[in-house]
Structures are given as structure tokens and as C-alpha cells.
Amino acid sequence: MRSLYMDIxxxxxxxxxxxxxxxxxxxxxxxxxxxxxxxxxxAADLGLTIDECCLAGSVLNFDSxxxxxxxxxxxxxxxxxxxPLMFMMDVIHGHRTVYxxxxxxxxxxxxxxxxxxxxxxxxESAASGVMVTFSPMADLSRDARWGxxxxxxxEDPYLNYEMAKAQVKGYQGSSLMDQGTMVACVKHFAxxxxxxxxxxxxxxxxxxxxxxxxxxxxxxGAIDAGARMIMTSYNAIGGIPATSQKHLLTDIxxxxxxxxxxxxxxxxxxPEIASHGVAKDDKEAAMLAINAGNEIEMMSSSFLKYGxxxxxxxxxxxxxxxxxxxxxxxxxxELGLFENPFRFASTDSEKKIWLCDEHRAIAKxxxxxxxxxxxxxxxxxxxxxxxKIALIGxxxxxxxxxxxxxxxxxxxxxxxxxxxxxxxxxNSQIDYVKGCDWDGSNLAxxxxxxxxxxxxxxxxxxxxxxSLNGEGASRAKLELPQGQIELARQVISCxxxxxxxxxGGRPQAISDLVDIAPAILxxxxxxxxxxxxxxSLIFGxxxxxxxxxxxxxxxxxxxxxxxxxxxxxRPPKSRKTIDYEYNVSRYIDVPTDPxxxxxxxxxxxxxxxxxLRVDKRHFTEDETIKVCVDVxxxxxxDGEETVxxxxxxxxxxxxxxxxxxxxxxxxxxxxxxxxTVEFILDKNKLSYVHKNLNRYADKxxxxxxxxxxxxxxxxxxxxxx
Ligand code: BGC
Numbered sequence: 047m048r049s050l051y052m053d054i055x056x057x058x059x060x061x062x063x064x065x066x067x068x069x070x071x072x073x074x075x076x077x078x079x080x081x082x083x084x085x086x087x088x089a090a091d092l093g094l095t096i097d098e099c100c101l102a103g104s105v106l107n108f109d110s111x112x113x114x115x116x117x118x119x120x121x122x123x124x125x126x127x128x129x130p131l132m133f134m135m136d137v138i139h140g141h142r143t144v145y146x147x148x149x150x151x152x153x154x155x156x157x158x159x160x161x162x163x164x165x166x167x168x169x170e171s172a173a174s175g176v177m178v179t180f181s182p183m184a185d186l187s188r189d190a191r192w193g194x195x196x197x198x199x200x201e202d203p204y205l206n207y208e209m210a211k212a213q214v215k216g217y218q219g220s221s222l223m224d225q226g227t228m229v230a231c232v233k234h235f236a237x238x239x240x241x242x243x244x245x246x247x248x249x250x251x252x253x254x255x256x257x258x259x260x261x262x263x264x265x266x267g268a269i270d271a272g273a274r275m276i277m278t279s280y281n282a283i284g285g286i287p288a289t290s291q292k293h294l295l296t297d298i299x300x301x302x303x304x305x306x307x308x309x310x311x312x313x314x315x316x317p318e319i320a321s322h323g324v325a326k327d328d329k330e331a332a333m334l335a336i337n338a339g340n341e342i343e344m345m346s347s348s349f350l351k352y353g354x355x356x357x358x359x360x361x362x363x364x365x366x367x368x369x370x371x372x373x374x375x376x377x378x379x380e381l382g383l384f385e386n387p388f389r390f391a392s393t394d395s396e397k398k399i400w401l402c403d404e405h406r407a408i409a410k411x412x413x414x415x416x417x418x419x420x421x422x423x424x425x426x427x428x429x430x431x432x433x434k435i436a437l438i439g440x441x442x443x444x445x446x447x448x449x450x451x452x453x454x455x456x457x458x459x460x461x462x463x464x465x466x467x468x469x470x471x472x473n474s475q476i477d478y479v480k481g482c483d484w485d486g487s488n489l490a491x492x493x494x495x496x497x498x499x500x501x502x503x504x505x506x507x508x509x510x511x512x513s514l515n516g517e518g519a520s521r522a523k524l525e526l527p528q529g530q531i532e533l534a535r536q537v538i539s540c541x542x543x544x545x546x547x548x549x550g551g552r553p554q555a556i557s558d559l560v561d562i563a564p565a566i567l568x569x570x571x572x573x574x575x576x577x578x579x580x581x582s583l584i585f586g587x588x589x590x591x592x593x594x595x596x597x598x599x600x601x602x603x604x605x606x607x608x609x610x611x612x613x614x615x616r617p618p619k620s621r622k623t624i625d626y627e628y629n630v631s632r633y634i635d636v637p638t639d640p641x642x643x644x645x646x647x648x649x650x651x652x653x654x655x656x657x658l659r660v661d662k663r664h665f666t667e668d669e670t671i672k673v674c675v676d677v678x679x680x681x682x683x684d685g686e687e688t689v690x691x692x693x694x695x696x697x698x699x700x701x702x703x704x705x706x707x708x709x710x711x712x713x714x715x716x717x718x719x720x721x722t723v724e725f726i727l728d729k730n731k732l733s734y735v736h737k738n739l740n741r742y743a744d745k746x747x748x749x750x751x752x753x754x755x756x757x758x759x760x761x762x763x764x765x766x767x
Contacts, residue, residue, distance in 0.1 A: 217230040439508050
């Protein structure tokens with residue numbers, strides 16, 4: 047067989063400088079319109095000629111297999127070496143069949159499920175010609191004010207690591223040559239979630255220690271799983287834009303992590319280096335980006351425009367351009383584009399697999415397993431034989447419960463909560479009343495009260511609309527709109543059998559609701575099958591098992607709030623109450639802890655943890671420790687429990703989190719059943735990043751907590767000797 051590797055090297059030798067810079071440029075599909083006689087609109091702003099556009103190496107955002115095939119044909123005809131384009135898109139949580147937002151998936155703690163979701167997204171989007179998805183988003187998210195927490199898997203570094211791995215495995219499969227796979231581009235490198243005040247695109251002020259100890263794990267998980275591309279982030283860290291940080295893109299990514307894939311900037315992030323005020327113009331920005339290690343420039347043209355001048359002035363090197371171009375060509379080779387530039391794009395396949403039964407079933411399973419039961423005074427589950435149900439609230443019959451990133455979805459395909467309940471309870475009378483709009487306006491309580499009074503049960507659907515999440519959608523107020531709260535007050539006061547279904551893309555500050563609602567089921571933005579999943583959970587066909595991947599605050603003012611905080615020298619006596627105390631680390635108006643902690647989540651059954659034990663109390667660096675606990679289903683329904691293991695390093699060179707998740711596992715338990723859950727600990731699990739920035743474990747004592755959530759106090763002491 048011909049060595050393709052040799053072909054790429056040969057191709058590289060034959061390419062002109064302009065062609066190479068073209069490969070390093072990514073443009074929107076609008077730039078490749080067949081009959082573009084003269085360039086207008088965004089293309090004109092970029093200052094590119096049509097010939098330059100046709101030198102581009104990749105395309106972002108296009109709508110279908112048909113468009114992709116048409117663009118590929120035109121571009122290959124015009125590119126001097128007929129090099130195929132690479133097509134990329136944000137396939138974040140599904141393509142046409144939409145599964146729950148990534149933050150919800152985090153709450154499933156189920157890697158296999160997450161991989162299956164991503165494989166399905168890859169199958170559907172690869173049929174449209176997508177070759178690279180800008181996912182997973184592995185940014186550690188500790189501040190619910192940030193609009194993009196919906197796209198992350200939450201506040202915990204270890205969970206992020208595992209979730210990023212699972213997503214990459216799902217997208218890329220075992221070989222990119224396999225049908226229905228695509229490249230995973232992990233983003234946003236680095237620490238995009240750490241923006242000050244939860245504000246999007248804001249500066250991040252974290253130490254090198256915190257960066258390496260907490261923020262890097264998600265990206266590392268994706269790279270360990272073989273992600274072939276990484277995207278730089280918009281933010282500056284310590285005043286230096288990530289897109290121009292050699293320390294991140296070369297020292298850490300290439301030299302420490304041995305990443306041999308391709309680096310892409312975020313959308314227009316290279317000219318924005320100048321907007322950050324560290325380059326005087328686009329040309330200098332391009333120089334800084336290339337020298338830092340950026341390879342593909344997304345949706346701007348400074349490489350194409352200034353690459354040659356920068357080379358002539360010796361500000362960048364030919365070797366840098368060649369290496370970057372080689373990485374792009376190599377990825378095209380890995381995708382099989384030199385043999386088949388259209389890959390799996392086919393209008394027939396789109397029709398066959400989009401929204402097929404198998405995919406809808408996965409989306410429903412994911413929506414069930416990622417929903418978190420926040421409160422239940424015994425109202426749930428509701429009997430299927432209920433005669434009269436009032437379905438109230440702005441989200442009760444709302445199709446826009448998909449999430450802010452479902453860019454290729456058609457909301458018409460959404461099963462609303464109303465659709466799902468109606469289908470499930472064919473014999474019940476369902477009285478639907480909207481009550482108010484999602485922003486709380488147009489409040490009309492009378493009909494809602496009437497329906498609530500006349501029904502045995504009320505399902506009240508409240509929360510946050512998807513337009514309040516996503517890029518540029520930071521919020522200072524995480525509380526529900528007044529109109530929604532008033533609707534809840536009125537309805538609950540006349541029917542105590544009220545269940546709230548909470549929709550949203552971030553943890554919300556819902557203490558007012560928690561005070562009055564008999565039951566609350568958080569379904570996030572559950573996707574295409576949201577309504578069917580809701581019915582299955584509410585009527586007890588499925589038992590809620592999701593657990594919070596991000597803490598819910600009492601109040602917006604507590605943000606950022608996360609369980610793995612460091613100890614304070616002045617802790618309050620209780621973090622759960624508001625006691626009057628002098629000079630301690632507490633709030634005087636809300637409890638210090640969040641309302642619902644990381645890992646929290648109820649079930650229709652109950653679990654008991656007993657007999658936590660270790661096979662040895664002291665162990666050396668070459669040994670492992672076995673930690674076991676017996677978990678019993680003490681309730682009246684079969685269920686699935688996520689068992690979590692946290693550590694606390696008692697004395698270290700750097701203050702260590704009060705608890706840090708190091709392992710978890712899911713266990714299915716029938717009513718009355720007990721199973722022993724076993725974890726193995728070694729020195730790596732106990733290691734941390736030291737002052738010298740190296741990671742290793744210190745000798746000494748560690749508390750090992752095993753329990754239901756980060757509030758557990760079920761612990762044993764071990765010692766590394
Ligand atoms: C976002 C990225 C996204 C890119 C392309 C940017 O604005 O920050 O997450 O992948 O656009 O759509």
C-alpha cells in the first residue's frame with residue numbers, strides 16, 4: 047500500500063506559502079457560495095479575495111450533506127492541489143436528535159451513557175458531512191452566573207476528566223475510518239470557566255497551581271482519550287490572552303502532554319489578542335498567536351494577510367508554518383479525506399438516521415438519568431390512574447427546552463412535557479394552563495388556580511428559558527422571575543399535591559420555591575425526548591438517579607460556590623444554618639453551604655451505607671488500599687445509586703480541599719438488596735500539585751469519605767508511610 051504519510055510530506059513540499067497559510071485558515075460556509083461573483087458581507091470585512099477564500103483549509107457551520115458536498119466540489123476544483131476541505135461544527139449535545147445539555151449529562155455520572163449519546167451525535171452529524179465537532183467543552187465551571195456552564199459537565203475536576211474522556215470516545219469511536227465517527231475538538235484551552243464575576247470572556251486570575259491542580263483535568267481527559275484537536279479560549283489568564291500564551295499552547299500542551307494533534311483558535315480570537323491590549327494590530331496578534339502555537343485561525347484572516355510579511359521580517363519561521371500545515375494535512379489523512387473527500391455525507395443517510403427510534407430512545411434514557419430529584423415530600427411518584435391532572439406553567443407546553451447549543455435541531459421535533467404526559471396517561475383528563483410567560487410576565491393566576499383546585503395533582507413547569515444560557519449570557523440574578531414565584535405560591539396554596547418540574551441550563555437560586563413546593567424535579571434542558579422522560583419519571587416508571595454535578599446556591603451572591611473549597615482558619619460552627627457568630631467565615635444572611643451540594647439527588651427509594659472499611663490502614667507508595675462499603679436499598683423500589691469517594695489530605699505543603707472526588711461507581715440495587723462496593727486507592731489518587739508544580743503524594747494521613755454526596759461524613763483514616 048502507498049504510504050500516505052509520504053504523500054503528505056510530498057504535498058507539503060509542493061505547496062506554495064499562500065496555500066499553506068490557507069490550510070491554516072477556517073471560514074464560514076457562506077464564503078463558498080457557488081455564484082459569489084464579488085465578495086460581500088462578512089467576507090468583505092475580512093478583506094479576502096475569492097481566490098484567497100478558496101485556499102482555506104476548513105469550513106465551519108453549514109446546514110446539510112447537500113451543502114457540504116456542493117462546497118467540497120467547488121473548493122477542491124479551485125484549490126491548486128485539489129486538497130479537500132475539513133468541515134467543522136458545534137455538535138454539542140446532539141445534531142437532530144438532541145439529548146440533554148452537557149451539564150445534565152454530568153449529573154448522570156454515567157460514562158457509558160455519555161459515550162453512547164456522543165456516538166449517536168457523531169452518526170447523525172457525520173451523515174451531514176461534519177468531520178470535526180467543537181466538543182467536549184471541558185471548562186471547569188464553578189460559577190453559575192456564567193452562561194456557558196450549560197455546556198460543561200460541572201464543578202468537579204475528576205468528573206470533568208472522566209466525562210471529557212467518555213465524550214471523546216463516543217465521537218471518535220475506535221477508528222476515524224469507521225462509519226459515523228468524527229474528530230473531537232476539546233475546548234476552551236484554558237480555564238475559560240474561571241472568568242471573574244462569572245462574566246463571559248472575562249480575565250481569569252488563578253495561580254499556576256490552581257490551573258494545574260483543578261482547571262486542566264477536563265482538557266487532559268480529552269487528550270488522554272485521543273482527542274485530535276484542541277481550541278484555545280477567549281479569556282486572558284493573568285492578563286495574557288490564552289490564544290497568545292506559549293506557556294499553555296507549547297510548554298504544557300506540546301512539551302508536557304505530548305499532544306500531536308491540531309490547535310485551533312476560537313472564533314475571531316486572534317485579532318482579539320489586539321483587543322486585549324497586548325498587540326498593537328492584527329499583524330502583531332498573528333505573530334503572537336503563531337509563536338504561541340496556534341495553528342488554525344477561525345473566522346479571521348490575519349495569517350493569510352500577514353504571514354508572508356512576518357516571515358520576511360523573521361518574526362515567525364517557515365518551520366512553524368510547515369509544522370502547522372502538516373498537522374492539518376495529517377488530520378485530513380486520518381479522516382480519510384484524500385480517498386473520500388465527502389466521507390459519510392449523504393442525504394439518504396440523513397433521512398434514515400436523524401431522529402430514528404434508536405436515537406430517540408438514547409435521548410430519552412439520557413434525559414431520565416440526568417434529571418435530579420431535589421425535593422419530595424411524598425407526592426412523587428404520581429399514580430398513573432390519576433383522573434384529573436393540572437399541567438401549569440411557562441414550560442408545560444414549551445418546545446424550546448433543548449438548550450442554547452442545539453443549532454441543527456428543529457424545535458418542532460421536541461416532545462413537550464404536555465405531549466409526554468398526555469401520551470403516558472391516556473385515561474386522565476389533563477387541564478393545561480400556561481399561567482405566565484417564562485420571564486414572569488402576563489401572569490394570569492385565575493385559570494391556573496381554577497385548574498389546580500379541580501385536579502388531584504398539579505405538575506407545575508417553571509425555570510429558565512434556553513435563551514438565558516450560553517455564550518454571552520451571564521446572569522447576576524439566578525432567582526426565578528417574580529411572576530413564576532407568584533404563580534407557584536397561588537397554585538401550591540390551593541393544591542398541596544403539586545410537583546414542580548424545573549427547567550434550566552444552570553443551577554438556579556430557588557430557595558423561595560424549595561420553601562413551598564412539595565416536590566421539585568430538575569430536568570435541566572432535557573432535549574428532544576424531554577416530555578417522554580418527564581412522564582416516565584413523574585409516574586414512577588423510572589426512578590430518579592441523577593446527582594448534581596454543580597451546587598445550587600441559596601442566593602446568587604454565594605457564587606462561585608463549590609464543594610471542594612479549601613479549609614478556612616475560621617470556620618463557622620455550622621455551614622448549614624445562619625447562627626450569630628463573631629468573626630467567622632460565613633454569610634450573615636444565608637447559610638454558608640449551598641442549598642443543594644455537589645452529588646445531591648433524591649430517589650424514590652432510600653439507601654444506607656454501612657461498614658466502611660479498608661484492607662490496611664497504613665500503606666507504602668508501592669502498595670494499594672482497598673476501600674469497601676456495603677450499600678443497601680432500604681426503600682420500596684429498585685434503584686441505581688452513585689457511590690462517591692472523596693479524599694482529604696490532612697496536612698500538606700499547600701492547603702488541600704476539605705473534600706475532593708477521586709472515584710465513583712454506579713450500582714443497581716433491587717429493593718432490600720445489599721451490595722459491597724469496592725474502590726482501589728494508590729499514591730496517584732492521593733497526589734497533588736506541589737509548590738514546585740510537580741504532582742506527587744506526601745506521606746501522612748488522609749481521610750477517605752465514601753457516601754451519597756459531598757456532604758457525607760462517612761469516613762476512615764488511612765496513612766501513606
Ligand atoms: C465559541 C466556541 C465555538 C465557536 C464556533 C465561539 O464563539 O466560543 O465554543 O466552538 O464559536 O462556533
